[in-house]
Amino acid sequence: MDGRQWSSTIAAAQAGDRRALDELVEGWLPLVYNIVGRALNGHADVDDVVQETMLRAVDNLGSLRDPDSFRSWLVAIAMRQIRDRARRRTTDTLRDETADGAADFAELTVLRLQLEGQRREVAEAVRWLDDEDRQLLSLWWLEVAGELTRRELAAAVGISRQHAAVRVQRMKERLEASRGIVRALDGACPDLRELTARWDGDPDSVWRKRLARHIRGCAYCASPGEAVVVPAERLLVGIALVPLPVGFTLSLAFGGKTAAAATAAASVGWSGKMLGALTKPAVALSAGATIVAGGAYVVTQTPEDPPPAVAAPTARAQSPAAPTASPPRSPSASPSPSPSATPSPSPSATRPKTDAYGTVVDAVDTAPDPNARPAALPHRTESGITSTGGAHATMNHRGDSVTLTGKGYVLVRWQISPQYRSGSLVMPTWTALKGKLFHVASGGGRRMDDSVSTTDTTATGMGSSTTGYTVLPAGTQQMWQNEYFYVDGSVTLTVNERGADYGLNVFPTTWDKVEEDVTAGPPEGAIRYGLVRDTGKDDTPVPQYVTRTIPTDPATVAQASRV
Numbered sequence: 001m002d003g004r005q006w007s008s009t010i011a012a013a014q015a016g017d018r019r020a021l022d023e024l025v026e027g028w029l030p031l032v033y034n035i036v037g038r039a040l041n042g043h044a045d046v047d048d049v050v051q052e053t054m055l056r057a058v059d060n061l062g063s064l065r066d067p068d069s070f071r072s073w074l075v076a077i078a079m080r081q082i083r084d085r086a087r088r089r090t091t092d093t094l095r096d097e098t099a100d101g102a103a104d105f106a107e108l109t110v111l112r113l114q115l116e117g118q119r120r121e122v123a124e125a126v127r128w129l130d131d132e133d134r135q136l137l138s139l140w141w142l143e144v145a146g147e148l149t150r151r152e153l154a155a156a157v158g159i160s161r162q163h164a165a166v167r168v169q170r171m172k173e174r175l176e177a178s179r180g181i182v183r184a185l186d187g188a189c190p191d192l193r194e195l196t197a198r199w200d201g202d203p204d205s206v207w208r209k210r211l212a213r214h215i216r217g218c219a220y221c222a223s224p225g226e227a228v229v230v231p232a233e234r235l236l237v238g239i240a241l242v243p244l245p246v247g248f249t250l251s252l253a254f255g256g257k258t259a260a261a262a263t264a265a266a267s268v269g270w271s272g273k274m275l276g277a278l279t280k281p282a283v284a285l286s287a288g289a290t291i292v293a294g295g296a297y298v299v300t301q302t303p304e305d306p307p308p309a310v311a312a313p314t315a316r317a318q319s320p321a322a323p324t325a326s327p328p329r330s331p332s333a334s335p336s337p338s339p340s341a342t343p344s345p346s347p348s349a350t351r352p353k354t355d356a357y358g359t360v361v362d363a364v365d366t367a368p369d370p371n372a373r374p375a376a377l378p379h380r381t382e383s384g385i386t387s388t389g390g391a392h393a394t395m396n397h398r399g400d401s402v403t404l405t406g407k408g409y410v411l412v413r414w415q416i417s418p419q420y421r422s423g424s425l426v427m428p429t430w431t432a433l434k435g436k437l438f439h440v441a442s443g444g445g446r447r448m449d450d451s452v453s454t455t456d457t458t459a460t461g462m463g464s465s466t467t468g469y470t471v472l473p474a475g476t477q478q479m480w481q482n483e484y485f486y487v488d489g490s491v492t493l494t495v496n497e498r499g500a501d502y503g504l505n506v507f508p509t510t511w512d513k514v515e516e517d518v519t520a521g522p523p524e525g526a527i528r529y530g531l532v533r534d535t536g537k538d539d540t541p542v543p544q545y546v547t548r549t550i551p552t553d554p555a556t557v558a559q560a561s562r563v
Contacts, residue, residue, distance in 0.1 A: 007070075013061060014061055014062055014064070025058065028057075030243070031075075032078050033244055034147075035139065035142065037108070039131075039134055039137075040134075041104065041106065041126065041134060048085075049082060049085050053077050056077050071148070076156045079156045079157065083135075106124050107124075108242055110123050110124065110398075110498065111398070118230050119239070122175070122235050125179040125182050128204075128205075130174075133174055133175075136171050137175065140153065140172075144237055145240075146237070172233075177208065180215050184211065184215050184221040185499075188423065191214070365477070367447050367449070370521070370527060370529070372529060374519065374530050377511070377534060378440075380534075381488075382511060387402055387405075387506065388401075388402050391507065393505065395505075396495070397495065398498060401492050403492045404508070406508075407487065408486070408487065408508060408509075409487075409509045410509060411482055411483075411505075411506070411507040412504055412505070413482050413504065413506075414483070414502065414503075414504065416461055416500070418468055420501040421499070423470070423471065424470075424472075424500060425471060426473075427476060430493050431494065433489070433490075435488045436486075436487070437487055437488075438486040438534060439483070439484075439534075440532070440534035441514055441531060442482065442484070442531045444481025445521075445527055445530075446480065446481055446528060447461070447478055448462050448478060480531070482517060484514045484517075493506060
């Protein structure tokens with residue numbers, strides 16, 4: 001993005017052209033959002049800092065003498081706002097005030113740009129950098145992607161080009177060390193698992209140094225896993241800007257005053273003309289954005305609904321009753337990157353039944369006795385399910401999705417592949433729910449943590465001591481080979497594979513097939529009978545990886561569970 005190409009637009013905006021200002025703000029907002037978002041790693045303050053930056057740019061546009069220098073001028077404003085924000089808040093305050101569900105910018109980068117392999121690794125390594133390094137990287141990333149020049153980077157940081165070269169080199173060294181940590185955490189080193197058992201899951205400089213020290217002395221972790229580790233700058237060349245999130249709203253309210261009040265107080269000149277133009281009743285439209293009367297700039301996208309309340313436990317017991325105590329937590333090599341939701345209070349008895357839709361199984365159960373037959377499976381009305389993936393959808397890659405519509409039963413069959421990549425698993429998500437969705441039963445003859453070998457006692461469906469294990473996010477219910485759902489409406493299932501390798505097969509099915517699966521037990525050669533969760537009432541919740549109706553994106557919707 002070259003500021004010189006915008007010279008005429010900038011000049012028109014300085015002259016009071018409302019449409020030109022609209023185009024200018026909309027055109028340069030993504031660059032500012034990427035700088036601030038990556039510098040703050042998606043902290044809840046990103047929106048505020050972006051708004052402060054754009055407000056100052058709009059308010060001071062008349063003072064810009066050379067339109068060709070607009071880009072470096074705008075980037076310098078953004079960096080000043082980032083530094084001002086850092087001075088206002090201590091590190092402890094930032095940690096405490098991080099809003100639940102705030103988007104992790106590293107994960108947004110991976111998801112929205114569909115990064116794979118070592119490009120994904122670079123994006124995820126950003127989490128391990130200190131604030132100062134992350135601020136510099138937010139500019140260097142755009143430099144190697146062709147969005148900024150080294151001169152503009154140095155000017156934005158306020159140092160010489162020679163000093164900038166030294167700073168960038170040191171930052172790159174820490175970034176490469178962080179890439180090694182990301183690779184190691186996706187692996188299955190037993191010593192690393194033991195070391196990270198004391199880790200709270202928050203990347204920081206102390207743990208970066210500790211893990212880097214382990215990796216340097218560990219033959220297993222030091223292996224890159226690929227023939228060649230490509231330098232970060234080569235991986236980032238040509239990468240596009242991360243798109244603005246759905247629901248992002250930018251309000252240019254001129255220091256909290258209405259545009260009319262600001263106009264009355266403004267002196268004659270550019271500021272007065274521009275603020276006056278913004279109070280006119282006409283509405284200027286451009287691609288995806290609008291400047292409306294009253295001086296508000298709004299990205300015209302619908303914000304997501306707040307997450308629904310968590311349902312009370314309703315998983316049905318086996319007959320005889322299955323244990324309900326939570327199983328021991330599996331050791332995790334890496335925490336789930338999805339943000340965790342604040343535990344929700346139990347719903348009141350007067351809350352509408354529809355609160356159950358889009359909520360979670362809020363009780364983690366242990367595997368029932370293999371010979372315990374399941375409870376009766378209620379027979380819900382079936383008119384048939386249509387699937388965008390056809391009669392047999394196979395999803396193996398991050399971002400793969402299938403939309404199910406109608407009234408009937410659906411089978412989701414798990415394929416865990418630790419032999420390809422073990423480590424922490426990022427659960428799939430159900431989103432865009434319209435209607436009702438129930439988790440009715442689990443089957444397939446086994447849970448995924450059941451033993452699957454008579455010769456290797458360590459081998460389960462989740463891995464082995466040889467391949468390493470696939471580890472679920474803390475508090476997540478262990479899935480079975482087959483998981484059954486009932487849909488009455490429409491819903492989309494999306495694979496969010498990031499760490500551990502897995503796939504999903506999705507089949508529209510029938511009540512008869514579900515009943516046949518869950519009642520096929522050890523006498524028929526399966527490891528165990530299935531488990532029925534459906535109560536036959538509308539209080540049956542959906543599982544933990546089922547989420548809200550309108551998410552920002554499928555991979556960043558928080559798991560909602562009190563477990």
